[in-house]
Amino acid sequence: MLNFKIDEFIKKHITKRPTSYFLNDIESNRDRLISEIKGKKILVIGGGGTIGSSFVKAILPFEPSSVVVVDYSENGLTELTRDLRSQDVYIPAEYITYPFDFGGEVFAKMFRKRDFDIVACFAAHKHVRSEKDHLAIEAMINNNVFNTKRLIALALESKPKHFFSVSTDKAANPVNVMGGSKKLMEKVLMSYSDEIKICTARFANVAFSNGSLLAGFIERMMKRQPLSSPNDVKRYFLSPKESGQLCMLACLLGESSDIFFPKLDESQMMTFSTIAEKFLEELGLEAEKCATEQEAKLKAQSWSSTDKTYPVYFFKTDTSGEKSFEEFYTKSDEVDMDTFDALGVVKNSVIPLKSDIDQTLRDFRKLFDAEDVNKAKVVSLISKYLPDFSHIETGKSLDQKM
Numbered sequence: 001m002l003n004f005k006i007d008e009f010i011k012k013h014i015t016k017r018p019t020s021y022f023l024n025d026i027e028s029n030r031d032r033l034i035s036e037i038k039g040k041k042i043l044v045i046g047g048g049g050t051i052g053s054s055f056v057k058a059i060l061p062f063e064p065s066s067v068v069v070v071d072y073s074e075n076g077l078t079e080l081t082r083d084l085r086s087q088d089v090y091i092p093a094e095y096i097t098y099p100f101d102f103g104g105e106v107f108a109k110m111f112r113k114r115d116f117d118i119v120a121c122f123a124a125h126k127h128v129r130s131e132k133d134h135l136a137i138e139a140m141i142n143n144n145v146f147n148t149k150r151l152i153a154l155a156l157e158s159k160p161k162h163f164f165s166v167s168t169d170k171a172a173n174p175v176n177v178m179g180g181s182k183k184l185m186e187k188v189l190m191s192y193s194d195e196i197k198i199c200t201a202r203f204a205n206v207a208f209s210n211g212s213l214l215a216g217f218i219e220r221m222m223k224r225q226p227l228s229s230p231n232d233v234k235r236y237f238l239s240p241k242e243s244g245q246l247c248m249l250a251c252l253l254g255e256s257s258d259i260f261f262p263k264l265d266e267s268q269m270m271t272f273s274t275i276a277e278k279f280l281e282e283l284g285l286e287a288e289k290c291a292t293e294q295e296a297k298l299k300a301q302s303w304s305s306t307d308k309t310y311p312v313y314f315f316k317t318d319t320s321g322e323k324s325f326e327e328f329y330t331k332s333d334e335v336d337m338d339t340f341d342a343l344g345v346v347k348n349s350v351i352p353l354k355s356d357i358d359q360t361l362r363d364f365r366k367l368f369d370a371e372d373v374n375k376a377k378v379v380s381l382i383s384k385y386l387p388d389f390s391h392i393e394t395g396k397s398l399d400q401k402m
Contacts, residue, residue, distance in 0.1 A: 004218075004282060010207045010239045013278040014270065021238070021262060022245045024341040029253055036118075036162070036252045037062035043116045043160075044069045045102045045151070046123030048076020050209035051166060054244025055120055055251075056080065057089070066094040068114070070107065071123070074099040076210070103147035111154045119155055120251050121148070121165040124182070127211060128170070128321045129398040131177040134375045138368045144181040145188060146361065152192050159196055164251035165189055167200045167259065169236070169326045175392045176321025180382045183389070184360070190257050191352045199254035202261045202328050204236030206243045213272055217279050221310075224303055226296035227280070227287075228402040229272035231314040236264045236326050249343060259346035261328035263337065269325065273314040285310045293402055319396045330388065360385050 011018055020026070026033065042064045046052040048071030056069060071077050077097040084091055100107040102123050125140040148165055155163050167186055170179030189198050208214045213229055220227050238246065242262075250260035277287045288309035290296035299311035317324070329335055329346050336345040367373055367381055383389050 006208050007239070007241075009279070009282055010237075013282070014207045014237045014275060015239055015242070016268075017239075020245055021242050021342045022249060025249055025343060026245060028341070029249070033248070033252060034062055037064050039063070039065045040117040040161075041066040041115065042068070042118040043111070043114070043120070045071070045119070045121040046166075047071050047097075048073045048080055049122055050206055050240050051243045051247065052120075052122035053080045053083070054206075054240045055122065055247045056244070057084070057241070058244040058248040060084075060090050063090055063092070064118075065092055067092055067096075068110075068116075069095075069097045070100045070102055070110075071097070072099060072101050103143070103150055108150075108154060112157065115158055116160045118162045118251065119151075119160045119164070120162075120247065121151060122247075123147070124166065125178060126168060128176045128178050128319075131321050132375075132397050132399065134368070134373050134378050137177050137181075137375065137378050140178060141181050141184070141364060141368075144178075145184045145364075148185050149188050149357075149361065152188070152196070152198075155196060156192070161197065162251050163196055163198045164247065165198070165200055166247060167202045169202045169204055169261070169328050170323070171202055172327045172330055174386065174389050175323045177379065177382065177391070178321065180386055180389050180391070183386055184382070186259065186349070187352050187360075187385075188357055190349050191354050191357045193257035193349075193351060197256040199250050199256065199258045199260065201247055201250040202259060203243060203246055204238050204262065204264065204326060206240055207237045209240060209243075214275060214279075217276060221283070224300055226290070226293075226300040226311040226313055226402070227276045228293065228296065228313045228315070229276050230317040230322075231271055231273035232316050232324060233322060234269035234271055234325055236262070236269055238262060246343070249340070253340075254345065255347075257347075257349045257351065259329075259349060261344050261346070263340075263342055263344045264328075266325075273312075276312055276314075280310050280312075283310075284308075287312045289314060296402075313402065315401075318394055319398050319401065320394050321392055323392070 047069035125143050168182045171183040174180040280287050286309045288311050290313050296311040296313040333346045334348050336347050379391050
């Protein structure tokens with residue numbers, strides 16, 4: 001596995017791009033990026049994850065004066081720092097990592113003691129897997145929606161020049177609670193976009209990101225366990241580097257209420273099973289397709305390093321909230337496809353009334369505090385506030401899959 005270079009594999013087999021998709025947009029806007037970043041004080045929330053850390057790496061070459069990175073994962077912050085310190089990259093004298101929950105009081109104390117020019121938030125529940133019962137959904141909505149509103153309230157006290165909070169392609173015509181929660185988050189963002197410059201971005205799967213199915217392939221191989229993936233779900237993919245660059249461009253070059261997305265077309269979507277086969281080929285192996293999970297597990301137990309095949313289990317998806325394809329915007333959205341080379345922008349989003357947002361959040365809090373709360377009631381309430389929410393419920397969770 002030490003000979004497996006993830007970045008090269010992504011370029012060759014997944015994105016099929018030798019250079020970043022956003023290179024032209026970065027180069028054509030370099031002067032403006034320098035003006036917006038050089039000497040500025042930047043807060044990155046959720047910076048220990050794949051996308052947040054990639055955002056940090058994207059902005060550092062433009063020489064900010066201060067970078068504060070917050071994440072509840074101490075391990076993620078430690079690895080980010082080790083990674084940066086092990087490279088020949090610019091790191092400002094004031095580079096601080098804090099293992100905080102961004103919805104907590106300690107975070108608020110830190111925020112109020114500083115005067116940030118740029119605030120970028122990547123802290124979120126971002127896996128469809130997190131949709132289980134009403135408790136898991138409450139935690140998701142607390143993080144994605146309530147904490148976003150708390151963060152905006154803090155930002156309004158000092159009004160940074162740029163405020164960014166990441167969204168997801170799954171917010172467009174959402175079919176899962178994660179996408180629905182991010183759509184609600186977008187509404188919260190838009191309701192304050194007349195008071196502070198707020199932008200967001202929807203984008204595709206980030207190849208080999210933390211906790212992703214593709215990253216799991218490496219773990220399975222290291223533990224001599226079978227690979228498993230759906231063979232009927234197509235997804236768009238960006239590299240980790242591209243994900244950070246997209247968010248940097250959206251954060252700094254967008255106008256308030258803009259929603260950015262990559263201009264990918266359907267020919268660039270791939271199935272996870274195809275990537276699994278390419279992954280094994282890169283290791284000199286051929287996928288041995290098994291009919292059941294049990295068969296795959298048994299064959300993995302007897303696998304030898306001299307074998308030329310490796311057990312895999314590919315299946316038709318049957319879990320709640322899984323859409324067979326992805327989309328970045330809806331038919332009713334006003335879309336700008338001309339300003340940027342590789343980025344589209346949803347423009348002139350409807351700005352909800354703050355009073356309506358407050359009522360929405362009160363209704364969710366009341367439901368979560370009720371004795372008879374259940375998943376169906378939460379899904380029903382999401383549907384009330386998101387007319388385009390069409391939940392796919394199968395009664396099965398990804399926790400029931402390998």
